[in-house]
Amino acid sequence: MIGPLADGHEHQTRDVVVIGAGVTGSIVARELARAGCDVLLVERKAFPRRKVCGCCLSARAIRGLETAGLADVVRDLHPIELDRLSLRAARRSVELPMPAGWAVSRSALDLTLLQAAESAGVEVWTEVAATVGECADDRRMVSLVWEDPAAPVVHSERVAARLVVAADGLGHPSTRHVIALSSNHPEGEVSAHSRLGGGCEVSQVPASFVGGAIHMLVGRDGYVGLTQLESGTWNVAAAFDRTAIKQRGGLGQTAANVVLEATGESFDFLIDADWSGTPLLTQAPAQVALERLFLAGDAAGYVEPFTGEGMAGAIESALVVSRLAINAVNDWRSEWIESWTGLHRRLIRQRAWLCRGLAQLLRRPWAVSASIDLLRHWPGLAAPLLRSLNASSDLLNVPAMALATHPDALTQRVTTTDVRTSARRSEGRIRCQ
Numbered sequence: 454m455i456g457p458l459a460d461g462h463e464h465q466t467r468d469v470v471v472i473g474a475g476v477t478g479s480i481v482a483r484e485l486a487r488a489g490c491d492v493l494l495v496e497r498k499a500f501p502r503r504k505v506c507g508c509c510l511s512a513r514a515i516r517g518l519e520t521a522g523l524a525d526v527v528r529d530l531h532p533i534e535l536d537r538l539s540l541r542a543a544r545r546s547v548e549l550p551m552p553a554g555w556a557v558s559r560s561a562l563d564l565t566l567l568q569a570a571e572s573a574g575v576e577v578w579t580e581v582a583a584t585v586g587e588c589a590d591d592r593r594m595v596s597l598v599w600e601d602p603a604a605p606v607v608h609s610e611r612v613a614a615r616l617v618v619a620a621d622g623l624g625h626p627s628t629r630h631v632i633a634l635s636s637n638h639p640e641g642e643v644s645a646h647s648r649l650g651g652g653c654e655v656s657q658v659p660a661s662f663v664g665g666a667i668h669m670l671v672g673r674d675g676y677v678g679l680t681q682l683e684s685g686t687w688n689v690a691a692a693f694d695r696t697a698i699k700q701r702g703g704l705g706q707t708a709a710n711v712v713l714e715a716t717g718e719s720f721d722f723l724i725d726a727d728w729s730g731t732p733l734l735t736q737a738p739a740q741v742a743l744e745r746l747f748l749a750g751d752a753a754g755y756v757e758p759f760t761g762e763g764m765a766g767a768i769e770s771a772l773v774v775s776r777l778a779i780n781a782v783n784d785w786r787s788e789w790i791e792s793w794t795g796l797h798r799r800l801i802r803q804r805a806w807l808c809r810g811l812a813q814l815l816r817r818p819w820a821v822s823a824s825i826d827l828l829r830h831w832p833g834l835a836a837p838l839l840r841s842l843n844a845s846s847d848l849l850n851v852p853a854m855a856l857a858t859h860p861d862a863l864t865q866r867v868t869t870t871d872v873r874t875s876a877r878r879s880e881g882r883i884r885c886q
């Protein structure tokens with residue numbers, strides 16, 4: 454990977470600048486490069502990097518990767534096959550079959566997707582932080598800042614883009630200063646009850662925990678998810694009440710307490726693990742598009758919990774926004790703002806209420822424990838919920854040209870089309886000039 458030009462250069466002009474090399478950013482960048490666009494992907498961290506995440510790719514996420522033609526490279530990472538969800542609360546437990554998924558570390562997954570983007574012709578700059586600037590002369594400006602590893606000097610450069618895609622994750626840091634997009638704007642959302650996320654990796658867990666399952670432990674302070682990764686280590690991801698973290702004295706203490714409450718087992722090794730935290734989990738910007746700017750993935754809004762929703766949503770968001778972006782790069786029109794707003798709403802609408810419902814349930818351990826009792830007798834009751842969470846968006850079947858129309862004009866007729874065929878069709882038809 455390479456970095457920016459030295460200071461003082463005339464600003465460069467690009468077709469597209471994509472900000473953030475998570476799942477969303479790398480897939481958007483790759484799709485646009487494959488369509489012939491000149492794409493710069495900017496990431497503020499050095500790769501590979503750790504990311505707080507449950508690391509579970511749901512069946513829906515895997516279908517999304519298949520649509521993008523990326524399932525094989527991820528399969529080559531030897532992910533652990535997941536087929537069960539093990540739920541524990543108040544010392545009760547139930548194991549439910551779930552549609553086949555994968556557990557794979559985010560450091561390996563995100564690096565692989567980034568390399569796939571690079572192989573498709575994307576220029577990648579890492580350890581460079583981007584801030585979205587104003588629009589001028591049919592371009593959106595992006596300011597880039599990076600540190601010189603050899604000297605305590607900070608460099609900066611401005612890049613002009615025909616289109617910017619901010620795929621910079623929770624809290625959309627590269628556009629947070631833009632008042633029209635702020636999560637604190639009356640149209641935005643920072644939920645007063647939002648939990649904070651946390652994560653770490655541990656080498657061992659008690660023998661009652663086995664790989665191939667998502668282990669979800671629910672307590673009064675929040676919930677903890679454990680999954681074995683391809684390396685054999687265990688990924689821990691959690692969501693906790695903010696007050697609980699303060700009262701217990703940190704993420705590790707809170708996690709150990711939740712596990713003790715849920716299982717009766719002592720997981721003191723979690724206290725000293727190397728935890729990382731996240732911003733507030735439930736937040737959304739006031740808008741997901743402005744002139745020559747689209748927000749996608751978690752940057753466009755995120756709702757707990759971590760059921761495998763996140764990456765599946767990110768992949769679908771990346772595939773849909775990139776098809777729209779191919780049109781928008783070549784011919785910017787203000788209608789694109791409305792188009793992405795409508796498409797994004799449609800992408801998240803059907804699941805937002807489900808996630809909110811689950812988040813509410815997970816805040817009530819007594820309700821989770823009652824659900825466990827119910828599911829032990831009638832495990833089939835969970836099937837409709839799991840099916841709903843695993844249904845792919847019908848928008849994946851819509852070819853790029855059709856996305857150029859207003860989303861409300863898209864009919865339901867597209868739902869049965871072969872996803873891969875339509876993706877190939879749209880690819881062949883549209884090229885950046």
Ligand SMILES: Cc1cc2nc3c(=O)[nH]c(=O)nc-3n(C[C@H](O)[C@H](O)[C@H](O)COP(=O)(O)OP(=O)(O)OC[C@H]3O[C@@H](n4cnc5c(N)ncnc54)[C@H](O)[C@@H]3O)c2cc1C
Pocket residue numbers: 472473474475476477478495496497498504505506507508509510511514581582583584620621622623626627650651652690691692731734749750751752759760761762763764765767
């Ligand atoms: C506790 C927890 C558990 C979860 N578990 C799961 C799970 O098991 N399964 C699942 O599917 N989803 C899960 N998720 C959700 C999932 O992690 C996200 O939905 C997914 O990572 C979103 O991808 P993204 O590419 O949009 O954002 P991210 O993965 O957050 O990527 C954004 C990237 O942008 C970079 N960036 C940020 N600001 C800048 C800047 N200014 N300039 C340049 N680069 C920048 C960041 O460094 C980062 O690499 C979980 C989330 C949490 C918090």
